[in-house]
Structures are given as C-alpha cells and as structure tokens.
Amino acid sequence: MRSTQARHEEYFSFLRSVSLLKDLPEEKLAKIVDCLEIDYFNKGEYIIREGEEGNTFFIIAKGEVLVTQSTEGYSEPQEIKILGVGDYFGEKALISEDVRSANIVAMENDTQCLVVDRDNFNQMVGTYEELQAYLQEYVEQLSISDERRNAV
Ligand code: WNU
Known part of the structure; x- marks a missing residue:
C-alpha cells in the first residue's frame, strides 16, 4: 500500500505540471x-x-476525453475537441453560474480525473486574480465559439 505521503507528493508534482496551476x-x-x-x-x-x-472542476490525470455539444441542424451532439x-x-458552469454547456465522455477505460469541488475551486481561483482573469476570458471565448457553431 502506497503511503498517503507518497500519494500527496505524486499529485502535488502532477498539479505543478498543469500549466493553469x-x-x-x-x-x-x-x-x-x-x-x-x-x-x-x-x-x-x-x-x-x-x-x-x-x-465540480476536473483535471485529467490519465486517459482522454471527448467534448461534444448539441448543435442546431444535427440529431447527434457534434464533436468539438479531445x-x-x-x-x-x-470550469464554465462554475464561473458562469450556469448548467453544463457540453458533454464530456471518457474515450478510454480507466480514465482518471482529479475532481475539485466548487468551494475549493473558488478558493483556488478566487484568491488569485491572474488565474481568475485567465479563466474568465477563456469562458467568454467558449461562449462565442458555441454561438458560432450554433450550439443549442
Ligand atoms: C466549448 N464550448 C463549451 C471545452 C476546457 C477548459 C477550458 C475549453 Cl478553460 P462546463 C462542459 C465543459 C465546459 C468546458 C468544456 O466542456 N469545453 C467547452 C468547449 O467549445 N464548453 N461550452 N470546449 S474543453 C475546455 C476551455 O470546460 O465547462 O462546466 O461543462 O460547461
């Protein structure tokens, strides 16, 4: 059994490698x-x-996920990115205080996500202006690209 300490260090260095953080x-x-x-x-x-x-906010630790979205004129949600x-x-539902705006589907077995709840997300982002501004801007861009592709 891996120690709590080892686990802590593993995730700490992983999160450090995430550009956002x-x-x-x-x-x-x-x-x-x-x-x-x-x-x-x-x-x-x-x-x-x-x-x-x-x-909740997710960070992918293993595997790949597909982002899809319902789009005007298509019966199936359309693939946006991997x-x-x-x-x-x-982050979008948390920042815009809205419902989820796209589907996220695991593409591999044993896809692993680190999950941060709203309170901890707000603590992480809220006290850090640059991070907040960065995500805010990103989320606005997402809304614009949603409109462009006629997301419903
Ligand atoms: C997109 N339109 C929308 C992605 C991930 C992080 C950042 C893009 Cl900073 P949510 C569904 C999630 C949404 C986003 C993600 O899907 N998403 C998109 C789009 O073109 N959502 N509406 N591309 S990947 C991505 C930027 O995280 O957040 O809580 O749930 O609405």
Missing part, C-alpha cells in the same frame, strides 16, 4: 491536493452531461 503558491497547491477526489471512468461513460447542474492528461474542464 504552475504559478500557484505551494501551500495553495498542497491544500488542493488534500481536498482532491479521484474519479474513474470507463470508455463511453459520461463525465459531464450538457444541461445538468454542475459543482482533451488529454493535464487538460481540465468543467
């Missing part, structure tokens, strides 16, 4: 590690469904 102070990053949950998904499983309420290890998702 690279400038966070050590104690903040350590606190996020303490509050993390790890969720496991099999191929084809929905991690997020559009239209649902969401209170995210991999170190990428993150789920």
